[in-house]
Amino acid sequence: MFPVKELKRSALISLWFAFLTFPILVVKVDPLERIVQWRWSNMFYIAIGSFVLSILAKVYMIRKERRDARKKETAATEPFAQRIIREPRFLYPLAIACLIFGVSFPFLFSVYQTNIMTTALMYVVLGLGLNIVVGVAGLLDLGYVAFYAVGAYSYALLNLHFDLGFWLVLPLGGLLAAFLGILLGFPVLRLRGDYLAIVTLGFGEIIRLILENWSEFSQGPSGIANIPRPGLFGIDISFGGGITYIYYLVLLLVIFTIFVVNRLQNSRLGRAWLALREDEIACQAMGIDKTKTKLIAFSLGAFWAGLVGVIFAAKTTFVNPASFTFLESAIILSIVVLGGMGSIVGVIIGALILILLPEYLRALSEYRMLAFGAVLVIMMVFKPNGIVSTVRRSYRFKGHAEIEGDSHE
Amino acid sequence: MDYFIELFFSGLTRGSIYALIALGYTMVYGIIGLINFAHGEIYMIGAFTAFIVATVLSIYGFPLLAIVVIAGVAAAVWSSAYGVTIERLAYRPLRQAPRLAPLISAIGMSIFLQNYVLLAQTSDFIRFPELIPEFAFMEPVAHIVGSSDMVILVTTAIVMIGLTCLIKYTKIGKAMRATAQDKTMAVLVGINVDRVISATFVIGSALAAIGGMLIASHIGQINFYIGFIAGIKAFTAAVLGGIGSIPGAVLGSMILGLTESFATGYVSSDYEDVFAFSLLVLILIFKPSGLLGKAEIQKV
Numbered sequence: 001m002f003p004v005k006e007l008k009r010s011a012l013i014s015l016w017f018a019f020l021t022f023p024i025l026v027v028k029v030d031p032l033e034r035i036v037q038w039r040w041s042n043m044f045y046i047a048i049g050s051f052v053l054s055i056l057a058k059v060y061m062i063r064k065e066r067r068d069a070r071k072k073e074t075a076a077t078e079p080f081a082q083r084i085i086r087e088p089r090f091l092y093p094l095a096i097a098c099l100i101f102g103v104s105f106p107f108l109f110s111v112y113q114t115n116i117m118t119t120a121l122m123y124v125v126l127g128l129g130l131n132i133v134v135g136v137a138g139l140l141d142l143g144y145v146a147f148y149a150v151g152a153y154s155y156a157l158l159n160l161h162f163d164l165g166f167w168l169v170l171p172l173g174g175l176l177a178a179f180l181g182i183l184l185g186f187p188v189l190r191l192r193g194d195y196l197a198i199v200t201l202g203f204g205e206i207i208r209l210i211l212e213n214w215s216e217f218s219q220g221p222s223g224i225a226n227i228p229r230p231g232l233f234g235i236d237i238s239f240g241g242g243i244t245y246i247y248y249l250v251l252l253l254v255i256f257t258i259f260v261v262n263r264l265q266n267s268r269l270g271r272a273w274l275a276l277r278e279d280e281i282a283c284q285a286m287g288i289d290k291t292k293t294k295l296i297a298f299s300l301g302a303f304w305a306g307l308v309g310v311i312f313a314a315k316t317t318f319v320n321p322a323s324f325t326f327l328e329s330a331i332i333l334s335i336v337v338l339g340g341m342g343s344i345v346g347v348i349i350g351a352l353i354l355i356l357l358p359e360y361l362r363a364l365s366e367y368r369m370l371a372f373g374a375v376l377v378i379m380m381v382f383k384p385n386g387i388v389s390t391v392r393r394s395y396r397f398k399g400h401a402e403i404e405g406d407s408h409e
Numbered sequence: 410m411d412y413f414i415e416l417f418f419s420g421l422t423r424g425s426i427y428a429l430i431a432l433g434y435t436m437v438y439g440i441i442g443l444i445n446f447a448h449g450e451i452y453m454i455g456a457f458t459a460f461i462v463a464t465v466l467s468i469y470g471f472p473l474l475a476i477v478v479i480a481g482v483a484a485a486v487w488s489s490a491y492g493v494t495i496e497r498l499a500y501r502p503l504r505q506a507p508r509l510a511p512l513i514s515a516i517g518m519s520i521f522l523q524n525y526v527l528l529a530q531t532s533d534f535i536r537f538p539e540l541i542p543e544f545a546f547m548e549p550v551a552h553i554v555g556s557s558d559m560v561i562l563v564t565t566a567i568v569m570i571g572l573t574c575l576i577k578y579t580k581i582g583k584a585m586r587a588t589a590q591d592k593t594m595a596v597l598v599g600i601n602v603d604r605v606i607s608a609t610f611v612i613g614s615a616l617a618a619i620g621g622m623l624i625a626s627h628i629g630q631i632n633f634y635i636g637f638i639a640g641i642k643a644f645t646a647a648v649l650g651g652i653g654s655i656p657g658a659v660l661g662s663m664i665l666g667l668t669e670s671f672a673t674g675y676v677s678s679d680y681e682d683v684f685a686f687s688l689l690v691l692i693l694i695f696k697p698s699g700l701l702g703k704a705e706i707q708k709v
Contacts, residue, residue, distance in 0.1 A: 020494060024461070029465055035468075187690065190694075195693055198644060206686050209679075213680060327520075333513065372520060375517070376521075377521065380510050380513050380517065381503060381514065
């Protein structure tokens with residue numbers, strides 16, 4: 001099964017990696033003490049590791065080729081995940097099971113676990129919000145975290161200065177973020193593709209830098225502490241109870257978001273977004289107002305980020321600019337792309353994987369971000385369409401001849 | 410007036426460094442249409458390689474000139490090796506994939522490389538050895554323009570001229586231009602597109618490594634995170650000038666460098682990045698495809 005040629009290739013690969021990692025992994029210098037430390041064992045590990053990995057990758061490739069060849073002979077079948085989503089008789093019981101699991105989660109697991117799950121669910125909402133902008137409307141937004149920051153800071157500041165409560169600020173934070181979305185959207189929506197991406201990225205950085213440097217306004221890099229948790233009709237809740245309470249709050253928000261996004265996707269507006277993503281000019285020719293449609297997508301996406309921002313501030317009771325870096329935007333974007341753009345189920349799975357994975361990788365402690373980066377690359381290489389790729393809406397004519405209204409680019 | 414000239418030169422120095430990095434972005438973008446987020450990390454690895462090689466050589470007592478040359482070459486060689494490897498592992502399998510997949514892969518690569526250097530070396534700022542001495546002939550103007558500024562400017566100018574010649578007159582340059590224009594057609598006329606793309610990564614990475622070494626010895630310290638900010642700034646510069654255009658990248662970088670320098674000098678250093686990004690937004694509002702970029706006419 002394994003010819004000598006492949007072994008030779010793997011040996012060359014391992015030599016290459018040994019060379020590649022030589023200066024950074026093997027040599028360690030101390031310029032002050034003037035000591036050079038040679039860590040030859042690292043080179044040995046790298047060589048062995050890359051040799052084994054390259055053989056494994058090759059085996060995978062060969063298997064995959066065989067599988068693809070077999071698949072071509074038999075009729076193309078829908079992937080398993082999509083079949084489940086498409087069939088209501090599978091989907092509804094599954095959704096109900098998930099819901100029951102979600103509701104009973106705080107009773108089944110510890111406070112610590114609940115806290116992590118709350119974070120994961122918050123990212124589900126963020127992912128779904130960004131999904132409207134990137135996945136459905138096709139506008140690449142790399143500064144999504146700015147709106148999240150606006151939500152968080154609006155609760156922190158409004159509470160600090162005007163003593164406004166959580167429930168009042170929750171919609172207010174969302175609206176402020178949406179307003180900012182429109183404000184940013186107006187000038188930049190003329191740009192397309194990657195130009196839009198870099199401008200949104202710049203915008204996200206501007207917001208963060210302003211929060212960091214304008215100390216009179218935002219208290220600078222040290223942030224704002226002692227933000228009150230949300231109240232429940234004036235009842236005082238214990239610390240553990242508070243976490244459970246926020247968990248349910250976020251769970252409700254997730255359900256609400258799924259409901260809204262799902263309804264939107266099938267609405268006139270949702271179809272306009274899809275059309276806009278596919279072809280702007282043709283879309284305008286059909287009488288869709290490009291600016292308005294794009295702005296709605298932008299502000300709606302921002303609205304969810306604002307909501308989650310408010311909850312974030314209430315959950316951690318502390319905000320500072322360091323929570324809103326580009327990495328955060330990148331993670332949210334990764335959730336959307338990894339899960340499968342435009343697919344609600346995909347985004348949920350993506351968020352759970354990407355947020356829970358680093359948490360449970362804590363055992364690896366310092367290696368976890370390394371693993372996170374590697375997972376992103378590997379997932380993309382092997383599943384570039386995401387975990388659950390969206391199915392284009394297709395109409396099936398149930399008559400004598402079967403015609404599928406499948407579209408092809 | 411001296412202050413103005415000083416700011417002007419420090420702006421040009423900054424711009425030169427941005428230009429060295431931005432060229433890598435713009436060339437890669439021109440050919441495969443990908444924002445190579447890991448490019449900033451290549452620059453960081455270049456700086457680290459130069460740091461390691463230079464320190465080792467200085468401990469073994471090599472003369473300064475030899476140190477500079479060997480460290481520069483080593484930085485360029487290893488950065489190119491990283492660039493090619495990244496392309497091979499993370500981008501080439503995704504060439505037919507949806508547009509956002511390589512972008513996520515690039516972001517993952519960038520996170521991976523940052524943590525790789527963090528774990529293999531250190532998370533602290535480390536002092537970079539001073540590779541560029543104070544020249545005697547620069548004495549009269551030393552209070553305005555430092556020697557290292559001068560070296561950076563001259564090196565950048567030489568590199569730019571070399572790159573322009575490479576792209577204009579050599580066979581590989583011609584192949585690059587052809588690939589950038591139309592990949593399918595390039596394949597049909599017998600260009601090995603994979604090789605051209607690898608060559609692009611080699612050149613871009615080598616430029617970034619040289620930039621990394623120069624700026625590190627100019628500023629005097631490095632850590633694993635320097636690639637991120639520099640990468641974003643350089644990408645901003647590339648977009649400012651019109652991404653995909655090589656003179657545009659240089660022009661954009663110079664404008665960005667000067668803006669930052671003057672903003673720092675006359676307003677406040679806290680807001681230099683805000684100025685940089687605001688400038689970008691402003692320019693793109695009026696010229697949506699950058700200063701020298703070609704406006705794309707889309708047909709249905």
